[in-house]
Amino acid sequence: MNNKILETKNITKSFGTLKALDNVSFNLYEGKIHGLLGENGAGKSSLMNVLSGLYHPEKGSIYIKNQKYKISNPDFASKLGIGMVHQEFRLVESFSIKDNLTLSRSNIYIDNFKTAYKKYSEIFALNVREDEAVSNLSVGEKQKIEIMKLIFNNSNIMLLDEPTAVLTPQETLQLKNSLVTLAKEDMKTIVLITHKLKEIREFTEIVSVLRNGKMVSNDLLTQEVSNNQLINLMMGKVKKSQINKNNEIGDIKLEVKSVTSKDPVNNIKKLDDINFQIRSGEILGLAGVSGNGQVELANLIAGIEKNFEGKIIINNNDVSNKGVKSRKKLNLSYIPENRLGVGLAPGVSVLDNSIVKDYFQTKLGPHLSKNRTVKYLENLINQFSIKAPNPKAEISTLSGGNMQKLLMGRELIGNPDVIIASQPTRGLDVNAVEAIHNLLITQRNKGSAIFLISEDLDELFKLSHKLLVIYEGKVIKSFSTSESDIESIGLAMAGIGE
Amino acid sequence: MNKYTLSKRQAVNELSTFYSFLAGFLIALVIGSIILLIQEKNPIDTFSLMFKLSIGSVNSLSSSLNKATPLILAGLGIAIINTVKLWNIGAEGQIFMGAIGVNLFYINSNLSNPTILIFLLLLSAFIGGAFCILIPALAKVLFGVNEIITTLLTNYIVIGLTIYLVNGPWKDPNSLNFPAAAYVGKEVYLPTMFGKLSYGFLICIIFTALAHYLKNKSVFGYEMRIAGGSEMTAIYAGINAKQKAFFAMLIGGGFAGLAGGVELLSQTHRVSTGISQGFGYTAIIVAAITGMRPIGIFLVGTLFGALSIGGSVIQTIGVSTYIADIIQASTLFGALVIQFFFNYKLLRVDDD
Secondary structure, eight states: OOOEEEEEEEEEEEETTEEEEEEEEEEEETTOEEEEEOOTTSSHHHHHHHHTTSSOOSEEEEEETTEEEOOOSHHHHHHTTEEEEOSSOOOOTTSBHHHHHTOSTTOSOSTTHHHHHHHHHHHHTOOOOTTSBGGGSOHHHHHHHHHHHHHHTTOSEEEEESGGGGOOHHHHHHHHHHHHHHHHHSOOEEEEEESOHHHHHHHOSEEEEEETTEEEEEEEEGGGSOHHHHHHHHHOOOOOOOOOOOOOOOSEEEEEEEEEEEOTTTOOEEEEEEEEEEETTOEEEEEOOTTSSHHHHHHHHHTSOOOOEEEEEETTEEOTTOOHHHHHHTTEEEEOSOTBTTTBOTTSBHHHHHTTTTTTSGGGTTTTOHHHHHHHHHHHHHHTTOOOOOTTSBGGGSOHHHHHHHHHHHHHTTOOSEEEEESTTTTOOHHHHHHHHHHHHHHHHTTOEEEEEESOHHHHHHHOSEEEEEETTEEEEEEEGGGOOHHHHHHHHTTOOO | OEEEEEEEOSSOOTTHHHHHHHHHHHHHHHHHHHHHHHTTOOHHHHHHHHHHHHHSSHHHHHHHHHHHHHHHHHHHHHHHHHTTTOOOOOHHHHHHHHHHHHHHHHHHOOOOOHHHHHHHHHHHHHHHHHHHTHHHHHIIIIIOOOHHHHHHHHHHHHHHHHHHHHHTTTBOTTSTTOSBBOOOOGGGSOOEEETTEETHHHHHHHHHHHHHHHHHTSHHHHHHHHHHHOHHHHHHHTOOHHHHHHHHHHHHHHHHHHHHHHHIIIIIOSOBTTSOSSHHHHHHHHHHHTTTOHHHHHHHHHHHHHHHHHHHHGGGGTOOTHHHHHHHHHHHHHHHHHHHHHHEEEEEEEOO
């Protein structure tokens, strides 16, 4: 570890009151593949955005080859040889591969494009002609072009933000081989952002861990650190507080039987043989890093997505082929992960949003009687102490907590038999989190069967009777919260099964 | 260095659209006055004459209301379609298609009861308008083709079709070579209520109420609002967003078609290229000024009808009729600018 190419010292970056990065010091060494590990929201992307000139830190300094720089914009970062591949690709779809690769002013292969393209096509195992339009490429191929773009722009430090999230296992292996070659032969310095331990093991030599905006460990040699150590660093201390779980458990309310679904575009399995049942009064937690099939599973149970194999049974009714409304009539409630945009319609009034679940029921009248809808909203506001002074105001004038309370209240007021709660407390302050937890507990005690999807292990531990861990569309482990240790759950979430 | 940024206001005054309209109208009168002064005309005299000749007597008032009728009906159609946040630029074509629908049914039917016949002719007008927007609607829901472009383009197609019909198969041999279809029989003329005021205006009132109910009070209107807000929320709520968009477009097209039918049966009595004098375009202004509110469209449509009548009569004192167009367009422009400042506030930020 002698050739230090980049060093950050005490970087701090805040958004409002939230410290996304808190005194972060971080080193990169020439010709090595580095892993940057951390949970969602730990600050990984923020740090990379600081290095690539998108964010400007309030404090701290960046040194490249021992010289101090202020990276004011991505263009300057690129001049310094720093390039980033974002999760959402930044390619001009209608342009050819060649045009995309040579678009930047800093590109170095304008004269001998053909030889360079041939060389790197081989390294990336890319079998596409240079004049092919990017829009005709597969996701994996587009990613190769994105990485190649960095090389063509003479970037020696390549920041890759969760590059494997969109890849098949074979493509991931292929990517690994290409990156190893680039590090070894071209002396490229590579940073791989990920929360998959398996990839840290397979790809990287050096690993750093971020937690809550702080660099908890820097410059670890991947070979010398165990998975358990990494998990502990990544998650810190998990509060093991639990609520009373000796409440009455009743009949099966929701049953999911061998549910499998595939991405229609590339045929990758998004969900693979999912099986579980939830009884009245029971909270079943689904742990997992987001993007491992949770949204798809929730949408399938709610009836929003219909393309799947297997069976979904609500209250002893097979609803596999039924639509959203008939599932709602069986008293299913769904609190989607995406509050504004799915659960609530932006640009539409608070009043209209408050009746999304029940508007077609007779209690609101066939003509959508204004009196009844207003009373319905008033009832919600009182029961769930929502602050929404003007029913006609647009929904996004409410605070995040009040939006979530309105959404929860709307979904819970009918005393549902089955509740799917997806990331119900994400992004909320402590008081709002507490309020939402109490709502779920009350509902559990009233006999609802609750499917709690979350990334927050504290929350899952506190509330659920049982925990499933989902990884790449598969339930890889199941735990009882009363008799399991956090480490093995954390390992399972990071893809290390036993 | 100081920079300015726009920030969306949390609470927007409910009457803001009305205030914006008033302010816009005042701005338009000022602009109109300046143009009149350049032409060395006295704006006060001109405007008072316009006022007198458009609503000063029963006859002039009824002319104004007759003029307002197609504007309002087409504006309502635009507003219904905008509930799903889509724009109908094709009202002009739909008006023509409504008139074509009337004539098509008229020359092929041998019904003797004029009341039933008038009813069916108006229905044909509605269907004609809906048919006119059918292809844009299908293209929108099946392939996501931008409806602004397709509805605009159908205008040219339908006006071309009208020119073909009145010069070809439908050409009236008695029209002294004027390109027009034969007049419909007197028995299907929409009768007048009083003065020159046609029953078309009553239809207009009924359809305003209908549009208001549909948009603001019905379950269908609710579903349209949710679908317009977010397609994902609609799917989540069990609403077929595409289906709502499709029917909203057909109904909106039907309203504009009805405008053409009423205009034919009450004013022109035959198909010609003069069925609409840009009603379909002015209706966009009317609908936009009112924030797509049916009752607002009724009121502003009435004002714009009066402005057109006033504009056409002041030619007698040597002022161009275009002064009315300038006032209409400037009202929209002014109202949009004022509305913008109701929705946003300008903030000064200090750059680092």
